[in-house]
Amino acid sequence: xxxxxxxxxxxxxxxxxxxxxxxxxxxxxxxxxxxxxxxxxxxxxxxxxxxxxxxxxxxxxxxxxxxxxxxxxxxxxxxxxxxxxxxxxxxxxxxxxxxxxxxxxxxxxxxxxxxxxxxxxxxxxxxxxxxxxxxxxxxxxxxxxxxxxxxxxxxxxxxxxxxxxxxxxxxxxxxxxxxxxxxxxxxxxxxxxxxxxxxxxxxxxxxxxxxxxxxxxxxxxxxxxxxxxxxxxxxxxxxxxxxxxxxxxxxxxxxxxxxxxxxxx
Amino acid sequence: xxxxxxxxxxxxxxxxxxxxxxxxxxxxxxxxxxxxxxxxxxxxxxxxxxxxxxxxxxxxxxxxxxxxxxxxxxxxxxxxxxxxxxxxxxxxxxxxxxxxxxxxxxxxx
Numbered sequence: 001x002x003x004x005x006x007x008x009x010x011x012x013x014x015x016x017x018x019x020x021x022x023x024x025x026x027x028x029x030x031x032x033x034x035x036x037x038x039x040x041x042x043x044x045x046x047x048x049x050x051x052x053x054x055x056x057x058x059x060x061x062x063x064x065x066x067x068x069x070x071x072x073x074x075x076x077x078x079x080x081x082x083x084x085x086x087x088x089x090x091x092x093x094x095x096x097x098x099x100x101x102x103x104x105x106x107x108x109x110x111x112x113x114x115x116x117x118x119x120x121x122x123x124x125x126x127x128x129x130x131x132x133x134x135x136x137x138x139x140x141x142x143x144x145x146x147x148x149x150x151x152x153x154x155x156x157x158x159x160x161x162x163x164x165x166x167x168x169x170x171x172x173x174x175x176x177x178x179x180x181x182x183x184x185x186x187x188x189x190x191x192x193x194x195x196x197x198x199x200x201x202x203x204x205x206x207x208x209x210x211x212x213x214x215x216x217x218x219x220x221x222x223x224x225x226x227x228x229x230x231x232x233x234x235x236x237x238x239x240x241x242x243x244x245x246x247x248x249x250x251x252x253x254x255x256x257x258x259x260x261x262x263x264x265x
Numbered sequence: 266x267x268x269x270x271x272x273x274x275x276x277x278x279x280x281x282x283x284x285x286x287x288x289x290x291x292x293x294x295x296x297x298x299x300x301x302x303x304x305x306x307x308x309x310x311x312x313x314x315x316x317x318x319x320x321x322x323x324x325x326x327x328x329x330x331x332x333x334x335x336x337x338x339x340x341x342x343x344x345x346x347x348x349x350x351x352x353x354x355x356x357x358x359x360x361x362x363x364x365x366x367x368x369x370x371x372x373x374x
Binding site: 009036037038040041045047048049050052078080081082083084085090091092093094095096116117118121135136137138139140143144145146147167168169182185186190192193195197199200201203228248249250259 | 267317319320321322323324326330331332333334335336337338339360364365366367368370371372373
């Protein structure tokens with residue numbers, strides 16, 4: 001019996017390493033709300049000044065010191081230039097964010113949520129936005145997909161923090177973004193075709209997860225499953241999507257924004 | 266005899282739970298913190314009139330792109346909106362057939 005408890009203790013202590021590789025977590029707000037609004041406006045104005053209709057934007061949703069190597073942004077979504085109407089009747093034009101979010105009441109499930117730029121950054125640990133601006137032609141294709149039933153049809157609500165983008169059993173925010181991107185590039189809503197193209201042309205980010213962590217993590221949360229992976233755990237990330245888009249001339253630019261700088265990758 | 270292992274286990278569980286519990290909520294859960302809205306249920310509990318009730322992508326390329334009016338984030342009440350659930354359906358956990366042959370490398374031309 002004592003070994004069982006010791007085993008459990010070791011198990012629990014091992015797991016947080018894996019959890020931090022996640023893609024869509026939200027923590028308690030850690031940044032002042034007024035600064036969140038200011039920063040989200042800064043990102044909006046930056047995109048507008050470049051004439052962007054659709055961009056992929058990432059946020060740092062975890063303490064960066066705790067993130068696995070190769071991971072900088074833990075959540076990404078499509079920012080779509082839109083007409084906005086508020087409940088008080090006021091209107092405007094700006095960006096709305098199309099997200100896949102892990103559900104708060106069930107960590108192994110997700111749903112598609114549209115929110116504001118400030119919502120997007122509310123849980124950020126740092127004022128740092130990763131931005132991928134797709135080629136103008138791709139923006140048009142993306143708009144058509146996002147505004148179509150394909151966008152929701154490509155959603156798989158079975159959530160895994162480390163979902164394998166080449167496999168359809170689980171999905172996280174980066175994988176859904178990649179699926180939508182591939183649907184736009186290849187003009188298809190066929191999931192099999194999208195997965196085949198991802199397997200052939202997209203290089204996901206390697207994540208270092210040792211065997212014990214892989215074995216024990218699902219006991220703590222089903223969202224930590226790696227059942228859809230082979231020997232090596234690989235997942236889609238902001239960085240790997242950016243590299244893929246640059247390698248195939250699908251991106252106009254890739255950069256990050258802080259409160260006082262805009263830096264190209 | 267079992268006291269130390271049990272204590273260790275409880276301590277570990279207590280330590281680990283926040284690591285999952287906090288971040289596991291989707292990002293919109295922050296809106297719950299600020300505005301008292303239960304996003305997933307689409308319930309609005311804050312009557313500031315600031316929430317976005319509708320939005321539509323602007324499809325016309327070549328039109329001017331500028332942030333105007335209510336799209337500017339306000340500081341304080343109304344700065345954060347309730348999220349809009351786009352869909353609760355999707356393609357449930359099934360693995361699509363992997364027999365499709367891949368197309369060539371992506372090109373926009």
